[in-house]
Amino acid sequence: MLGWKIARHGLAMLVTVLLGGLLSATLVRFAPGFDVDENQLDPRLNSASVQALREARLREHNVVRFYYRSLMRAAHGDLGTSISLGQPVTTLLRERAPLTLRLVSVGLLMSWSVALALALSAAWWRNASYDALTTVVSGTFLCIPAAVLALLSVLWNVPGALAIGLIVFPRSYRYARNLLAKAYSLPHIITARAKGLSELRILFWHAVPVVGPQLLAVAGVSVSVAIGAAIPVEALCGLAGVGQLAWQAALARDLPLLMNITVLVTLVTLLANSGADVLGQVLRGERA
Amino acid sequence: MKTGRTLACVVLLLVIGASLAAGWLAPAGYAKQYREAAGAPPSAQHWLGTDDVGRDRFARVLYGTRISLLLAPAAAFLSTLLAALVGGFAGYLGGVWARFAMAVTDLFLSLPWLFLLITVRALLPLNVSPLVSVLVTFLILGALGWTSAARVLCTTAATLRGSDFVCQARASGIRGARLFWMHVRPNVKPVL
Numbered sequence: 001m002l003g004w005k006i007a008r009h010g011l012a013m014l015v016t017v018l019l020g021g022l023l024s025a026t027l028v029r030f031a032p033g034f035d036v037d038e039n040q041l042d043p044r045l046n047s048a049s050v051q052a053l054r055e056a057r058l059r060e061h062n063v064v065r066f067y068y069r070s071l072m073r074a075a076h077g078d079l080g081t082s083i084s085l086g087q088p089v090t091t092l093l094r095e096r097a098p099l100t101l102r103l104v105s106v107g108l109l110m111s112w113s114v115a116l117a118l119a120l121s122a123a124w125w126r127n128a129s130y131d132a133l134t135t136v137v138s139g140t141f142l143c144i145p146a147a148v149l150a151l152l153s154v155l156w157n158v159p160g161a162l163a164i165g166l167i168v169f170p171r172s173y174r175y176a177r178n179l180l181a182k183a184y185s186l187p188h189i190i191t192a193r194a195k196g197l198s199e200l201r202i203l204f205w206h207a208v209p210v211v212g213p214q215l216l217a218v219a220g221v222s223v224s225v226a227i228g229a230a231i232p233v234e235a236l237c238g239l240a241g242v243g244q245l246a247w248q249a250a251l252a253r254d255l256p257l258l259m260n261i262t263v264l265v266t267l268v269t270l271l272a273n274s275g276a277d278v279l280g281q282v283l284r285g286e287r288a
Numbered sequence: 289m290k291t292g293r294t295l296a297c298v299v300l301l302l303v304i305g306a307s308l309a310a311g312w313l314a315p316a317g318y319a320k321q322y323r324e325a326a327g328a329p330p331s332a333q334h335w336l337g338t339d340d341v342g343r344d345r346f347a348r349v350l351y352g353t354r355i356s357l358l359l360a361p362a363a364a365f366l367s368t369l370l371a372a373l374v375g376g377f378a379g380y381l382g383g384v385w386a387r388f389a390m391a392v393t394d395l396f397l398s399l400p401w402l403f404l405l406i407t408v409r410a411l412l413p414l415n416v417s418p419l420v421s422v423l424v425t426f427l428i429l430g431a432l433g434w435t436s437a438a439r440v441l442c443t444t445a446a447t448l449r450g451s452d453f454v455c456q457a458r459a460s461g462i463r464g465a466r467l468f469w470m471h472v473r474p475n476v477k478p479v480l
Binding site: 276 | 291292387390391393394395397398399401404435436439440442443444446447450478479
């Protein structure tokens with residue numbers, strides 16, 4: 001029974017990932033400027049080379065055929081070659097993924113540490129001034145565009161992970177604060193407080209089981225927010241990660257590269273959210 | 289918190305007032321070019337300086353604020369509505385509905401929507417009216433911003449589905465949309 005459930009979840013994830021790749025390829029294919037390759041304007045190229053470039057683009061004209069061929073190649077471990085960088089996509093992703101993974105992980109860790117610390121302290125103290133202060137702090141960071149935070153991190157020479165953390169923090173904090181505030185106003189927690197239970201016991205025995213699934217869902221979503229934040233941060237800070245690669249691929253309409261990055265992002269998003277769902281079900285006492 | 293809300297309302301009203309009084313605060317308009325002062329720094333004449341083609345930045349910010357103030361709440365309302373519908377019902381119904389809705393949500397979270405925006409802009413003619421442009425932008429922003437809230441709402445609704453008060457309401461004969469509206473909706477409001 002458990003094996004069947006895992007197989008069903010795995011199949012659903014595979015279909016979603018494949019659909020993500022196809023939709024991404026379709027979006028890029030129909031974006032204006034797809035048929036134009038800047039290299040065709042290079043005066044050093046002769047007419048045969050320009051014609052070869054045109055034909056290479058024409059092969060990608062039919063998005064379904066292109067996607068089918070890509071899938072067949074991917075089944076043999078070949079993710080294709082980047083049009084703009086002229087390197088195998090597998091090599092590019094292998095070289096750049098560790099940096100992005102590190103940036104996103106550290107950024108998420110920082111943002112969640114701060115968001116939870118502020119949300120918990122606001123829920124414990126229930127002091128209007130403190131709540132207003134934390135709201136102003138998170139609201140300020142929410143107002144600053146991701147690109148501006150990335151530029152500030154370059155100007156002040158702070159790590160890119162901090163910029164990602166500051167982009168994710170206000171989004172995580174708003175949800176965490178609202179959920180914890182609601183949990184701490186529930187009758188059973190007020191009763192527990194009145195009976196003199198310690199704050200830690202109230203938190204782990206009474207508040208976390210109530211808001212845990214929702215907080216896990218926010219954590220799952222924050223992974224995709226952090227990956228999205230990695231694109232401007234890496235592009236502006238000159239960090240050679242997958243985010244910078246995605247930015248370059250988007251500018252060059254590099255279909256093979258962009259499609260593979262989307263598939264990778266879809267896979268990470270699905271894994272994060274599925275993990276959050278399963279843990280949430282465990283916390284709710286349901287069978288995963 | 290009441291003081292904070294009052295302060296926020298005052299600031300918002302000031303911004304709205306300034307944008308509505310744009311014609312009085314910046315009478316020359318947002319398109320007038322000061323060719324002799326292109327790229328000028330902030331000064332008494334141009335409070336925020338001028339851009340590369342000599343247009344007054346303060347005037348452009350004031351006129352641009354009108355569009356943003358109109359667009360942002362409308363887009364936020366649309367995305368919140370979509371999140372409530374998709375996330376709320378998926379979590380409340382559970383099973384295959386929840387899995388399907390969350391798979392769609394995950395897809396929305398992962399796709400490069402920048403290309404959709406570029407494609408839509410390219411499909412619109414260059415002489416499109418400001419109203420159509422505003423409406424299209426509002427629809428796109430609203431249609432893409434619902435995913436995170438929908439995921440959290442789905443989990444919240446799923447938690448509520450198995451709660452004692454919902455079970456008791458069901459046992460009392462309250463079902464379907466009435467149960468959702470009367471008992472589930474008020475409890476997902478803090479997340480929304």
